[in-house]
Amino acid sequence: MTAYVLRRILALIPLLLAVSALVFVALRFAPGDPAVLMLGQDATPAGIAQVRHELGLDRPLLAQYVAFVGGAAQGNLGRSFETKRPVTGELGRTFQVTFVLATLSVAVATIIGMSVGCLSALRRYSWIDYLARGIVLGGVSIPIFWLGLLLISWFAIKFPIFPVSGWGTPQQVVLPVITLAAFPLAAIARMTRSSVLEVVASDYVRTAHSKGLGTARVVARHVLRNALVPVTTVIGLQFGAVLAGAVLTESVFALPGLGTLLLTAVLARDYAIIRGAILLVAGVFAVINLAVDVAYAYLDPRIRYA
Amino acid sequence: MRQMWPRLRRDRAAAAGLVVVGLVVVMAAVGPFVSSLNPSAQILAQRAAPPGTAEWFGRDALGRDMLARVVDGARFTLGGAAVATAIGLCIGTPFGMLAGYYGGWSDGLVMRFTDLLLAFPYFLLAILIVAIVGSGLWTAAAAVGITKMPQYVRVVRGAVLQVRRQEYVEAAHAIGASDLRAMRQHVLANVMAPIIVLATVGLGGDVLAIAGLSFLGLGAQPPVPEWGLMVSDGRNYLFDAPHIMVIPGVFLMTLVLALNLLGDGLRDALDPRLSR
Numbered sequence: 001m002t003a004y005v006l007r008r009i010l011a012l013i014p015l016l017l018a019v020s021a022l023v024f025v026a027l028r029f030a031p032g033d034p035a036v037l038m039l040g041q042d043a044t045p046a047g048i049a050q051v052r053h054e055l056g057l058d059r060p061l062l063a064q065y066v067a068f069v070g071g072a073a074q075g076n077l078g079r080s081f082e083t084k085r086p087v088t089g090e091l092g093r094t095f096q097v098t099f100v101l102a103t104l105s106v107a108v109a110t111i112i113g114m115s116v117g118c119l120s121a122l123r124r125y126s127w128i129d130y131l132a133r134g135i136v137l138g139g140v141s142i143p144i145f146w147l148g149l150l151l152i153s154w155f156a157i158k159f160p161i162f163p164v165s166g167w168g169t170p171q172q173v174v175l176p177v178i179t180l181a182a183f184p185l186a187a188i189a190r191m192t193r194s195s196v197l198e199v200v201a202s203d204y205v206r207t208a209h210s211k212g213l214g215t216a217r218v219v220a221r222h223v224l225r226n227a228l229v230p231v232t233t234v235i236g237l238q239f240g241a242v243l244a245g246a247v248l249t250e251s252v253f254a255l256p257g258l259g260t261l262l263l264t265a266v267l268a269r270d271y272a273i274i275r276g277a278i279l280l281v282a283g284v285f286a287v288i289n290l291a292v293d294v295a296y297a298y299l300d301p302r303i304r305y306a
Numbered sequence: 307m308r309q310m311w312p313r314l315r316r317d318r319a320a321a322a323g324l325v326v327v328g329l330v331v332v333m334a335a336v337g338p339f340v341s342s343l344n345p346s347a348q349i350l351a352q353r354a355a356p357p358g359t360a361e362w363f364g365r366d367a368l369g370r371d372m373l374a375r376v377v378d379g380a381r382f383t384l385g386g387a388a389v390a391t392a393i394g395l396c397i398g399t400p401f402g403m404l405a406g407y408y409g410g411w412s413d414g415l416v417m418r419f420t421d422l423l424l425a426f427p428y429f430l431l432a433i434l435i436v437a438i439v440g441s442g443l444w445t446a447a448a449a450v451g452i453t454k455m456p457q458y459v460r461v462v463r464g465a466v467l468q469v470r471r472q473e474y475v476e477a478a479h480a481i482g483a484s485d486l487r488a489m490r491q492h493v494l495a496n497v498m499a500p501i502i503v504l505a506t507v508g509l510g511g512d513v514l515a516i517a518g519l520s521f522l523g524l525g526a527q528p529p530v531p532e533w534g535l536m537v538s539d540g541r542n543y544l545f546d547a548p549h550i551m552v553i554p555g556v557f558l559m560t561l562v563l564a565l566n567l568l569g570d571g572l573r574d575a576l577d578p579r580l581s582r
Contacts, residue, residue, distance in 0.1 A: 015422075015425060018422055019422065019425055019426075022422060023434070026434075026438045027438065029438065030437070030438040030439075030440075031439075031440055137563060137566065137567070138563070140510070140566060141510060141559055141562040141563040141566050142559050142562075143514055143517055143518065143521075143534065143537070143555060143558050143559060143562070144518075145517075145518060145521045145534075145537065145538075146537050146551070146555035146558065146559065149537065149540070149541060149544065149551050149555070150552070150555070152544060153544045153548045153551070153552075157544055157545055157548075240427035241427060241429075243427050243430065244427035244428065244429030244430045245429070247429065247430070247433065247522065248518050248521065248522065251521070251522055252541075262430075262433065263433070263522060266433060266434075266436070266437040266524070267523070269437075274434070274437060278426070278430075278434060281426060281427070281430055282425045282426055285425060285426065285427060286425065
């Protein structure tokens with residue numbers, strides 16, 4: 001297992017190299033010169049050349065890439081074109097916010113989603129089941145940016161319980177987490193429901209019942225344990241969806257997170273920030289996928305990685 | 307395939323979804339020809355007028371009729387989703403067939419490239435593509451389409467691997483059919499069902515992704531009445547005129563809900579093994 005995890009971590013290096021190469025080549029073909037954008041419309045050619053030189057944009061693409069990889073290996077991702085601050089610092093500052101937001105959302109979505117899915121499956125065709133399926137359908141269909149705005153207009157404007165925007169106090173976390181948790185909650189509930197339904201119909205659950213175990217014990221020991229494996233995949237996948245959804249949520253609630261940083265960088269053509277943010281996201285995404293695979297082996301002893 | 311319609315008709319949720327999607331399509335098709343609905347006419351004295359008797363849905367911050375704008379926006383929302391699906395399907399399917407049919411290095415190359423695309427959460431990949439190509443409704447739709455491509459590659463490749471060694475494909479070769487002909491006539495026919503399922507199941511998500519990009523300012527640009535952009539327009543009037551934000555969102559959610567119901571129904575109808 002340890003060897004497997006180490007091998008997967010080593011495999012991250014070529015992935016991140018390929019991702020950064022792709023981003024480098026892609027940004028080269030992007031319209032709009034960052035130097036022109038920084039200096040404005042009436043910049044002199046000499047001024048533009050000067051800035052391009054300062055940003056290192058006048059060097060051959062391969063040289064730029066090698067310099068970037070060399071720096072990245074030493075934990076230096078360069079400086080923002082826009083603010084001149086180190087990219088690593090900017091990423092660290094904003095990722096804290098996004099990390100807290102994403103983790104809380106996935107945690108809330110997992111707890112509520114699994115409970116809803118479980119109840120729905122165990123009380124199939126009851127009003128609970130129909131209500132749960134309604135929640136699932138609504139959760140995957142509601143535009144999250146719209147949900148965020150609705151929450152603001154109800155719980156921050158009409159009934160001012162929570163603040164409209166900002167980050168730092170516990171109250172400011174509530175509405176963004178609800179917004180971001182809606183979609184993963186629905187996805188997890190849906191998966192839990194179908195997974196539990198499948199397990200409940202299996203022979204070993206019938207055996208457990210027939211040897212006289214109480215329902216609570218059967219559900220806890222036999223149903224949940226086995227239903228958890230496919231649900232874990234969905235939870236892992238939702239982390240990716242939540243990282244992406246964070247861009248919209250942070251925009252709605254004006255949070256100083258990674259999504260906001262990336263969005264501003266995209267609009268300002270701040271290549272240094274774009275590169276760093278993309279690399280960070282790809283790395284985090286890969287680590288999550290690895291964690292899901294490890295969780296499988298833990299939950300299902302039949303799964304072994306050589 | 308032939309059993310699809312009866313099965314779909316029996317599924318009441320899917321039928322309801324189909325009706326709603328149909329209504330939106332009618333809105334998109336007929337809207338531009340209804341002269342009483344002018345999405346760009348401004349009445350400045352009635353800026354942000356609330357929904358009421360004069361205009362069902364009121365007016366937006368620039369005094370434009372919300373109903374006319376929502377109706378006009380339907381074709382952009384639907385068109386964007388159609389473009390995204392078409393791009394994902396038309397690029398993904400041939401690559402998936404190439405990888406599945408020939409295997410070897412072409413398989414390796416295609417699959418490594420899709421792995422690279424799958425290294426990002428798909429909405430972030432769409433943002434990155436828009437960052438490179440520039441913003442706009444159609445580039446946003448194309449970007450969403452490219453992020454969908456890996457799914458088509460994988461599904462088609464898997465399906466092709468299953469049918470490639472079947473006797474009827476070998477028989478087609480034996481009577482002199484070229485690779486291209488064998489693929490088009492025999493392999494493609496057998497991968498149609500999963501492709502259709504994938505395309506419909508994904509439509510709701512495509513609409514949401516494009517609307518999300520527009521909301522961020524990376525998709526449709528004003529004055530296009532795309533629904534996601536209209537929600538974004540309403541952000542600054544949450545205190546005084548929340549209807550500007552609420553109304554396009556209701557339409558957006560209703561359409562996505564209907565598309566999801568239709569997609570799930572179609573999946574169950576085309577592939578009963580998947581239904582639970």
